[in-house]
Amino acid sequence: xxxxxxxxxxxxxxxxxxxxxxxxxxxxxxxxxxxxxxxxxxxxxxxxxxxxxxxxxxxxxxxxxxxxxxxxxxxxxxxxxxxxxxxxxxxxxxxxxxxxxxxxxxxxxxxxxxxxxxxxxxxxxx
Amino acid sequence: xxxxxxxxxxxxxxxxxxxxxxxxxxxxxxxxxxxxxxxxxxxxxxxxxxxxxxxxxxxxxxxxxxxxxxxxxxxxxxxxxxxxxxxxxxxxxxxxxxxxxxxxxxxxxxxxxxxxxxxxxxxxxx
Amino acid sequence: xxxxxxxxxxxxxxxxxxxxxxxxxxxxxxxxxxxxxxxxxxxxxxxxxxxxxxxxxxxxxxxxxxxxxxxxxxxxxxxxxxxxxxxxxxxxxxxxxxxxxxxxxxxxxxxxxxxxxxxxxxxxxx
Amino acid sequence: xxxxxxxxxxxxxxxxxxxxxxxxxxxxxxxxxxxxxxxxxxxxxxxxxxxxxxxxxxxxxxxxxxxxxxxxxxxxxxxxxxxxxxxxxxxxxxxxxxxxxxxxxxxxxxxxxxxxxxxxxxxxxx
Amino acid sequence: xxxxxxxxxxxxxxxxxxxxxxxxxxxxxxxxxxxxxxxxxxxxxxxxxxxxxxxxxxxxxxxxxxxxxxxxxxxxxxxxxxxxxxxxxxxxxxxxxxxxxxxxxxxxxxxxxxxxxxxxxxxxxx
Numbered sequence: 001x002x003x004x005x006x007x008x009x010x011x012x013x014x015x016x017x018x019x020x021x022x023x024x025x026x027x028x029x030x031x032x033x034x035x036x037x038x039x040x041x042x043x044x045x046x047x048x049x050x051x052x053x054x055x056x057x058x059x060x061x062x063x064x065x066x067x068x069x070x071x072x073x074x075x076x077x078x079x080x081x082x083x084x085x086x087x088x089x090x091x092x093x094x095x096x097x098x099x100x101x102x103x104x105x106x107x108x109x110x111x112x113x114x115x116x117x118x119x120x121x122x123x124x125x126x
Numbered sequence: 127x128x129x130x131x132x133x134x135x136x137x138x139x140x141x142x143x144x145x146x147x148x149x150x151x152x153x154x155x156x157x158x159x160x161x162x163x164x165x166x167x168x169x170x171x172x173x174x175x176x177x178x179x180x181x182x183x184x185x186x187x188x189x190x191x192x193x194x195x196x197x198x199x200x201x202x203x204x205x206x207x208x209x210x211x212x213x214x215x216x217x218x219x220x221x222x223x224x225x226x227x228x229x230x231x232x233x234x235x236x237x238x239x240x241x242x243x244x245x246x247x248x249x250x251x252x
Numbered sequence: 253x254x255x256x257x258x259x260x261x262x263x264x265x266x267x268x269x270x271x272x273x274x275x276x277x278x279x280x281x282x283x284x285x286x287x288x289x290x291x292x293x294x295x296x297x298x299x300x301x302x303x304x305x306x307x308x309x310x311x312x313x314x315x316x317x318x319x320x321x322x323x324x325x326x327x328x329x330x331x332x333x334x335x336x337x338x339x340x341x342x343x344x345x346x347x348x349x350x351x352x353x354x355x356x357x358x359x360x361x362x363x364x365x366x367x368x369x370x371x372x373x374x375x376x377x378x
Numbered sequence: 379x380x381x382x383x384x385x386x387x388x389x390x391x392x393x394x395x396x397x398x399x400x401x402x403x404x405x406x407x408x409x410x411x412x413x414x415x416x417x418x419x420x421x422x423x424x425x426x427x428x429x430x431x432x433x434x435x436x437x438x439x440x441x442x443x444x445x446x447x448x449x450x451x452x453x454x455x456x457x458x459x460x461x462x463x464x465x466x467x468x469x470x471x472x473x474x475x476x477x478x479x480x481x482x483x484x485x486x487x488x489x490x491x492x493x494x495x496x497x498x499x500x501x502x503x504x
Numbered sequence: 505x506x507x508x509x510x511x512x513x514x515x516x517x518x519x520x521x522x523x524x525x526x527x528x529x530x531x532x533x534x535x536x537x538x539x540x541x542x543x544x545x546x547x548x549x550x551x552x553x554x555x556x557x558x559x560x561x562x563x564x565x566x567x568x569x570x571x572x573x574x575x576x577x578x579x580x581x582x583x584x585x586x587x588x589x590x591x592x593x594x595x596x597x598x599x600x601x602x603x604x605x606x607x608x609x610x611x612x613x614x615x616x617x618x619x620x621x622x623x624x625x626x627x628x629x630x
Contacts, residue, residue: 381618390554391554391556392605394523399524400524401523401524402521402524402556402562403523403564404524406562413522416608445523445566445567445568448523448566449566449592449595452564452565452566453595453599455591455595457589457591457592457595458587458589459587459589459592460586460587460588460589461587473605486535
């Protein structure tokens with residue numbers, strides 16, 4: 001029945017308390033890449049992650065950049081709202097240790113800095 | 127009486143837990159277009175959506191772009207706050223599989239990229 | 253006594269659940285203009301608005317633009333944060349059917365579009 | 379002991395429900411300037427402010443601009459995030475009736491409008 | 505066992521109620537630098553910080569800038585979303601009395617003002 005399927009699947013959901021804000025995701029998303037988040041799902045003994053009174057894993061990081069990390073694991077793209085800065089995501093990607101995302105951000109920072117340098121050079125030559 | 131009408135209508139409301147944030151909408155809004163959200167309302171057996179302790183359907187996607195999707199279903203327009211990016215909505219529209227919205231966003235991305243290319247061309251010719 | 257006054261006034265407060273987010277306002281604010289929100293306060297039989305487990309009226313619309321609508325009713329001005337777009341408020345003003353606000357937004361859209369057209373014309377003539 | 383000190387101080391905290399969102403501040407902050415907020419702390423009989431089920435004073439105003447008001451009372455400066463507009467704070471400062479803040483905003487609006495007029499004049503003379 | 509390790513570590517978490525919004529962090533983060541936040545963790549008698557019904561330390565400051573402060577303690581960098589202003593962080597850094605962060609922000613303000621002055625000079629000489 002549907003009910004049985006639901007209770008079986010329920011075990012796949014993970015609640016995270018990132019710096020005081022709640023996020024929910026699934027084991028399969030969090031393990032898309034090798035990372036701290038994947039190891040957390042696997043209950044690796046050496047991680048020793050605390051859980052709060054809601055059963056959420058507690059992570060002492062900024063919640064404002066965490067959705068960018070999570071979305072990368074969900075759909076494989078780096079999508080940044082215009083008010084956020086690359087450096088903020090880089091710090092989190094390095095903390096969670098997601099290698100392909102770290103590479104992606106560093107590349108984007110290089111592109112951004114090159115564009116800015118070109119544009120300033122252009123202005124000063126006018 | 128009013129009371130009876132209310133309890134009858136109540137069944138039409140759906141609570142969604144999108145990546146840890148709650149949204150409420152109605153069956154009629156969610157079924158405006160064929161999509162994952164409509165199939166979810168119809169309790170299709172093959173979807174196997176989990177519900178949380180609040181009875182909300184759990185969806186492992188970003189809540190920050192979800193209101194754009196929901197508003198499209200509510201009033202048929204694609205309205206994007208200036209800090210959001212088209213690519214972010216596209217990922218969600220593709221996940222929820224809302225064909226006319228996917229077309230709409232792709233068109234807008236093409237327009238945006240054309241405008242940018244024109245503007246850069248204009249600058250380099252000055 | 254103060255206590256009696258408080259309990260008397262309490263009846264004036266209305267809780268709204270707009271798309272899953274809570275807002276509070278008063279009957280006198282919501283009835284500043286003829287609108288869906290005013291009719292809702294008057295418990296008009298033909299509206300058949302649902303209430304949730306908190307006793308809040310449930311409205312299937314975007315919460316992110318609702319404060320602009322509510323502020324208009326509070327102080328009579330249309331004040332838009334810079335990341336919001338006029339079209340988003342227009343959709344809501346039309347849904348809630350607040351005629352003077354609809355006029356105000358349409359006028360502002362016309363002004364904005366005229367300014368943009370002028371500016372683009374200026375650029376192309378340089 | 380520390381415990382006794384804490385319970386003594388606790389009375390100084392005020393919970394506010396501004397348009398549905400909670401804020402906490404202290405009596406000493408709210409009474410930094412003469413205003414509606416100070417009179418509210420002093421339980422003046424003629425104010426007749428409602429409280430909700432959390433014991434919070436209920437204020438029928440926008441929560442999105444309220445932190446600017448509160449921060450002004452905390453540190454005496456007018457600090458506006460770039461997506462907010464001066465007019466939005468002015469409406470609130472006038473409602474709460476904080477005279478020095480009203481003056482400060484009006485001055486800033488005059489400066490902003492002057493800068494814009496100068497810049498447009500500059501452009502049209504090119 | 506894992507369980508014992510978890511309960512041992514749990515004591516390290518601190519809940520903060522900053523102006524009505526909750527944040528969670530750890531004693532080791534909050535004591536990265538000498539500051540009000542570190543003294544708060546050490547339960548210094550002379551601080552007399554109130555706690556609310558959730559056991560959170562109550563701080564009468566703006567929650568919107570607090571994550572910048574907390575992130576600085578987490579990873580040692582000053583990362584500002586584009587809608588925030590340096591002056592807003594400076595007020596908080598001075599309140600929490602984090603000397604190296606105060607220096608960092610003042611330096612960034614000087615850089616920003618210099619860049620603006622240069623750019624305005626450049627424009628007026630065209």
